[in-house]
Amino acid sequence: MPFIDVRNLHHTYALKNGGTVHALKGIDFTVEFGEYIAVLGANGSGKTTLALHMNGILQPGEGKVTVDGWSTADPGAVREVRRRIGMVFQSPDDQLVATVVEEDVAFGPENLGVAEDRLAAVVRDALDRVGMWEHRLRPPDQLSAGQKQRVAIAGALAMNPRCLVLDEATSMLDPAGAREVVGIVEDLHDTGMAVLTVTHKMREAARADRVIVLSGGELVADGPPSWIFEHPDLARWNLRPPPVTVLATRLRPHFPGLPAGLADAEALASSLVTVGQS
Amino acid sequence: MNDPIVEIRNLGHVYMAGTPFARKSLDAVSLAVAEGEFIALIGPTGSGKSTILQHINGIYTPQTGSVRVLGRDLGEPGTDLTLLRREVGLVLQNPEQQVFERYVGDDVSFGPRMSGMSGKELTGRVRWAMDQVGLDFKTYKDRPTFALSGGERRKVGLAGVVALKPRILLLDEPTAGLDPAAHEELLECLARLRLQGTTMIMATHSMDDVAALAERVVVLDKGRAMLDGPVREIFSRADEIRSLGLELPVATAVVHELFGRGIGIRRDVLTLTEAEDAILVALGVRI
Numbered sequence: 352m353p354f355i356d357v358r359n360l361h362h363t364y365a366l367k368n369g370g371t372v373h374a375l376k377g378i379d380f381t382v383e384f385g386e387y388i389a390v391l392g393a394n395g396s397g398k399t400t401l402a403l404h405m406n407g408i409l410q411p412g413e414g415k416v417t418v419d420g421w422s423t424a425d426p427g428a429v430r431e432v433r434r435r436i437g438m439v440f441q442s443p444d445d446q447l448v449a450t451v452v453e454e455d456v457a458f459g460p461e462n463l464g465v466a467e468d469r470l471a472a473v474v475r476d477a478l479d480r481v482g483m484w485e486h487r488l489r490p491p492d493q494l495s496a497g498q499k500q501r502v503a504i505a506g507a508l509a510m511n512p513r514c515l516v517l518d519e520a521t522s523m524l525d526p527a528g529a530r531e532v533v534g535i536v537e538d539l540h541d542t543g544m545a546v547l548t549v550t551h552k553m554r555e556a557a558r559a560d561r562v563i564v565l566s567g568g569e570l571v572a573d574g575p576p577s578w579i580f581e582h583p584d585l586a587r588w589n590l591r592p593p594p595v596t597v598l599a600t601r602l603r604p605h606f607p608g609l610p611a612g613l614a615d616a617e618a619l620a621s622s623l624v625t626v627g628q629s
Numbered sequence: 630m631n632d633p634i635v636e637i638r639n640l641g642h643v644y645m646a647g648t649p650f651a652r653k654s655l656d657a658v659s660l661a662v663a664e665g666e667f668i669a670l671i672g673p674t675g676s677g678k679s680t681i682l683q684h685i686n687g688i689y690t691p692q693t694g695s696v697r698v699l700g701r702d703l704g705e706p707g708t709d710l711t712l713l714r715r716e717v718g719l720v721l722q723n724p725e726q727q728v729f730e731r732y733v734g735d736d737v738s739f740g741p742r743m744s745g746m747s748g749k750e751l752t753g754r755v756r757w758a759m760d761q762v763g764l765d766f767k768t769y770k771d772r773p774t775f776a777l778s779g780g781e782r783r784k785v786g787l788a789g790v791v792a793l794k795p796r797i798l799l800l801d802e803p804t805a806g807l808d809p810a811a812h813e814e815l816l817e818c819l820a821r822l823r824l825q826g827t828t829m830i831m832a833t834h835s836m837d838d839v840a841a842l843a844e845r846v847v848v849l850d851k852g853r854a855m856l857d858g859p860v861r862e863i864f865s866r867a868d869e870i871r872s873l874g875l876e877l878p879v880a881t882a883v884v885h886e887l888f889g890r891g892i893g894i895r896r897d898v899l900t901l902t903e904a905e906d907a908i909l910v911a912l913g914v915r916i
Contacts, residue, residue: 394778394808495674522806523850525674525834527874551808591809594837594879603916614880622888627892629914 352420353381354513355405355436359414362400362509374400376568377414381476382547384513387540389576392565393589398549401565402518403546406436409437419513434463437507441519446506453478453487454496456505463510464565477505481535496550497528514545518606522551533558553580557614564588577612595619633661634797634828635685639694642680642852646665646692654680656852657694658696662830664796667823669839669860673874678832679722681849682799686719699796715744718795722802725782727789733759734770734779737788744793747774758792761825762818780811784818791822798822800831804838816841840864840878840899848873865897880904887911 362375374397381389391400403409404416407423419435422429432590440446450454456474465473478484481501491499498521507515515536521529533555541547554560559622562579564572566588572579579585580596594612599622603609608626613619634697642655655677662668670678683689684696687703687710696703700714715767717754721727730736738755746754756766762784769781777785783803789888803813803819823829839846839860846863850873856863864870867885869878877885880901887894887908894911898904909915 393810394780519806526876527673551806553809585816589808589810591813594901595883598880598883598904601901601905606912607910616882617888619883620890623887623908623912624890624892 354384354386354419355382355418357381357401357404357414358416360401360404360411360416362409363398363412364400374568378565378570380563380570380573382514383538384542384547385545387546387558387560388548389559389562390547391551391553391556391562391588391590396565396588397568398565399518402438402516402547402549404582405514405516406438407432408438421574430463434510435513437504437510437512437515438519439500439503439507439515439520439524441522442538443496443523445501446503447491447499449512450490451487452483452489452491452502455491455502457510459506460509461610473509473511474505477508478502480508480539481505495528496544497524497531500528500532501535504532504539508539512544514547515539515614517546517548517550519549519551521555529555553591554614557612558595562593564590575612576614577610580612580614632664633697634699635662635830636662636697637661637681637684637694638696640684640691640696641682641693642677642684642689642818643692652668654852655684658849658852658854659694660847660854662797664828665724665826666845667829667843668831668845668847669843670830670847670849671834671836671839671875672855673791675851676849677847677852679769680852682719682801682830682832685797686717686799687713688719715740715793716795717797717799718790718793719799720787720790720801720803722805723783723786725779725786727786728774728777728782731773731775732770733772733774733785734762735773736785737770737792740793754792758788761791761822762788763814764788778811780807780814783807783811783815787815787818795827797828797830800829800833802833803831804833804835821872836864836876836878836881840880848875861897861899865898867896884908 357378357380360375360378364372364374390398403477410424416423418432418556421431423432447455448458453474453585456477457470460470460473478487481504483501483505521532536546550556559575562576580592585592599609599613599619606626608620637658637660640655644652644654672678685698691704701708722809728736734755736752737758741751741754759766760915764784804815843860846860847854864877864881878899880898883904884894884896884898884907888896895907897909
C-alpha cells in the first residue's frame, strides 16, 4: 500500500458571485514512503489546492485521499493524518504563532497531548534538526525570513511526521535563505522523510526524485525531472525549462553524450568535462 | 557624467535611530545615475537596496549626506514630494498590494486622475500604460481586480505607476515569486519601458534578470556600496561576488565552473548564447 494514495481527486471552489472554479479535475497519483516529489505548474494550475488536500485541510469534492490508510474525509482520522503529514507554507509570518521560538515549536505536540516530560526533548530535537536550537529563546519577529521558515519546519517536525508538504516554502526567501531551507529539506529526506514540494523554481524541482506537473487542474505529467525539463509540452503547460537545460540542449548536437535534464551549472560543467574529453 | 538625474552623496541611514533597536542601514553610499541608464542594485537581504530606492522617491529624507533627484535637493524642507513622485515611480516589492480599486481600468487611471487628467486624454493614457505592461485594454479594463492571477495583478500595479509616465522607475524585486511565464512577460515589459528612455533602478536577487536587463550593477553589502560598474565587468569578478553570498547569472556560472575544472575559457559572458559560443571554442568545436 502506498503511503499517500490520491484517487480521482476533484475539488471545486464556490465563488462569492455564485460561480464555481473546478480547481482539481480527477487527480491520480501515489507517494511512497521516503519519496521526494516536486509539484510544478503555472499560477492557477491547482498546485496549492492539491497540497491542502494532503493533510485534510481541504476535503475531496469527489474521489479519495488516504494517508497511511487513513482517509482525509473521515473526521475520526484527522488526527492520524495530521500526525503523519507536516505542512510548511509560503509566508513564514503566517505560520508562527507564539512569542518565543521554542514555544512555537512546542505548540503542535502540546496540542497532540505529548507528555510534559517528553515535550522538551521533542522540541530540542526538532530545533536541532533545522539548526535553530541556539535561537530557541528569541521572538520569531527578530529572525530572518529563512530562519522563520526553518522554525516553521521545526514546528512540523515536532509532530514526528512521515512526510513534509511544502507549498512554495522558499518563494519569499532570498537566495541564501532558500538554499538553507532546501538543504534542510534534503537532509530530512536523507533520513527517510517523504517530501512533497510545490514550487515555481525549476532548480529546486531538479533535486527531487520525481516531478508531477499540473496544468488547468489536471495532472499532465509524472516522471523524473530530467524527462520533465526536456518535455516538448513544457511551454504549453506555461512552464519554462531551467536555463542550464536550455544551454545543454543547444550543446548536445556537438556533445551527444550530454545527459538529459541537466539543471545546474556544476552538473553541466562536470558533464561537459567528461564528455568533451572522451 | 553629464548632469546626473540622480545624485546620492555619502548617504547614511539608521533605522529607528535613537532607540535601543537602532540599526545602521546605509553607510556613506554615493551613486550617480545618468538619464536613461538601467542600474541593478544587488546584495544580500538587509544590505540597503530598498532603503536606497525609498530615498530616491522621497519616502526617507537623508539623515546624513545628500540626495538630489531631477535637480531637486530632497534634504531641503520645501521640496514638493508630490510633484517629485509623479516623475519618480516606485514599484514596491509586491505591486499587487498597490492595487486597490475594484476594476482594472480605475486602478490604472488613479494616478493620472489625481494629477488632473480627464476625458479622452485619460483614456488614452490608461490604454498606453496597459499596453506597455502587456495588458490588452479591451480585455482587461473592466475586469474586477479580485479575479486577476498573481502575474496579472502585478502588471496592473506596474501599469498604475507607469501611467504617470515617470522619468525614473524604481523597482523593488519586480519578478520575485512569479511563475515562469509571468516572469518572462514582466522582463519583456521592463525591456520595453527601458527602450522608451525611462531611467530604471532595480533592486533584485535575480542575477539572470540583471544579466538580461541592466547595463550597470551596484553591489551592496551591510549598507555600503562595494562594487559599481558595467554588468559584464562586475560578474566576471566571480570570487568577490560569491564571497558576498551572491550568485552569478546562470551563463556566467557555467563558464566559471568549467574554468574551475581546468578548462581555458573566456569568462566575461552574460547570456546563454555567449556561454554556448565560449564553450564551443574552449572545447575545440569552433575556432
